[in-house]
Amino acid sequence: MKSRVRFEIVGRVGVNRGLDYPTFGITSEISGGELTTLTIEIDHPEHSSLDEIVQAARKALQPLCSLIGLGTTAEPALTNAFVSPKIAGEQSIGLGYVHVQARASIVRGLNEMPPETLLSRLNTDPRLARQIDYINSARIMQDIASRIRYGYLVLEQEQKRDQGYVPPASFRHIRNAVSHPELSDPTAKAFLDANIGSEQVDLSNTTHIQFLTDQCRLLLEETERVVENHVSRFWR
Numbered sequence: 256m257k258s259r260v261r262f263e264i265v266g267r268v269g270v271n272r273g274l275d276y277p278t279f280g281i282t283s284e285i286s287g288g289e290l291t292t293l294t295i296e297i298d299h300p301e302h303s304s305l306d307e308i309v310q311a312a313r314k315a316l317q318p319l320c321s322l323i324g325l326g327t328t329a330e331p332a333l334t335n336a337f338v339s340p341k342i343a344g345e346q347s348i349g350l351g352y353v354h355v356q357a358r359a360s361i362v363r364g365l366n367e368m369p370p371e372t373l374l375s376r377l378n379t380d381p382r383l384a385r386q387i388d389y390i391n392s393a394r395i396m397q398d399i400a401s402r403i404r405y406g407y408l409v410l411e412q413e414q415k416r417d418q419g420y421v422p423p424a425s426f427r428h429i430r431n432a433v434s435h436p437e438l439s440d441p442t443a444k445a446f447l448d449a450n451i452g453s454e455q456v457d458l459s460n461t462t463h464i465q466f467l468t469d470q471c472r473l474l475l476e477e478t479e480r481v482v483e484n485h486v487s488r489f490w491r
Contacts, residue, residue, distance in 0.1 A: 256301045258340040260312035261294040262333035268323065269364030269491075276371045281319060283368055290331065290368070293319070296341070309336045318377045318384065322369035324391040325482070326490030364491045373486060383485055386412050390478050399467045400433035400458065406471065409478040426477065429470045432456040 273285035280296035295312050303311075313333060324330030377384040386409045393405035407430040410422035428443040433456060438444050444454040450466055457463050 256303075256340060257296055257298055258308055258312075258338055259294055259296050260309060261292050261337045261339075262312070262316070263292055263335040264290050265332035265334050266329065268327060268331050270368060271365065272367040274368040274371065276319070276374060278371060279315070279319075279374065281316065290323075290365075293331075293333065305338060308338050312336070312338075319369065319374055321384070321387050321391060322373060322377070323365070324394075325387050325486070326365050326369065326488075327363050328394055330391055365489055366491055367489050369489055370487075373489075380485075382412050382416065383482070386478075386482055386485075390475075390482060393475060393478070399464060399471055403430055403433050403467065403471050403474060406474045406478050409481060410474075413481045420481070423477070425470065426474050429456075429467060429474070433458075433467065 268290040269288055270283075270285050270290050271288065273283045273290070275282045282294045283290060284292040284294070293316055295316055297308070297312050297315055299308055299311055313336075316333065320330045320333070377387075389405045389408040389412070393402045393409075396402040396405060407422065407426055410420075410426060413420045414422060424442070425446065428440075428446040431438060431440060431443050432447060436455075438447075438455065447456065448454050451460075451463050453463070456467065
């Protein structure tokens with residue numbers, strides 16, 4: 256059985272030009288220069304509950320939302336799902352409405368929606384899909400340690416491509432510093448001692464936190480640079 260599920264978008268996602276994704280059964284609606292809804296047609300068992308249909312639709316839209324998040328710096332929040340099962344031909348009947356609370360903070364606008372070719376590529380390049388998910392996760396983490404860990408995962412995935420990329424040593428040192436209570440790497444200890452006067456990071460020390468914050472900013476800039484080597488910019 257097929258159903259169309261339409262989600263309203265929370266957050267001001269500025270888009271100059273909308274796109275649809277016929278291969279994926281996805282359509283986007285732009286109003287006043289902003290993305291307002293995403294609609295997807297999905298297959299599901301005949302006796303699926305409303306919640307199950309909505310969750311399946313949300314999962315199917317996740318790769319596109321991840322790409323939008325890469326461009327805007329925050330994934331769009333999908334809320335207020337309207338479900339319409341298809342019956343004969345192209346007709347559909349309204350089945351139900353699910354209210355979903357959500358909030359989002361969008362920073363950048365998009366020149367256009369992510370191209371369908373890029374969405375298709377995520378199916379053939381799961382490493383790129385993981386890198387984009389890691390960037391989006393790093394951006395929304397509240398604690399500095401988690402932001403650094405997720406950011407460094409992007410660089411690790413790039414290194415695993417075996418195309419000559421090696422993460423800068425400074426980023427490896429700060430990742431290890433926030434991940435291991437006691438560092439055993441003498442070069443990491445020396446790096447920390449030269450920058451904060453200590454061989455260990457103290458997350459209750461404001462000077463240490465400021466150092467990590469500055470390093471995290473540089474790390475996230477590096478993650479974007481790495482991913483932009485594989486993704487043509489569609490954001491402003």
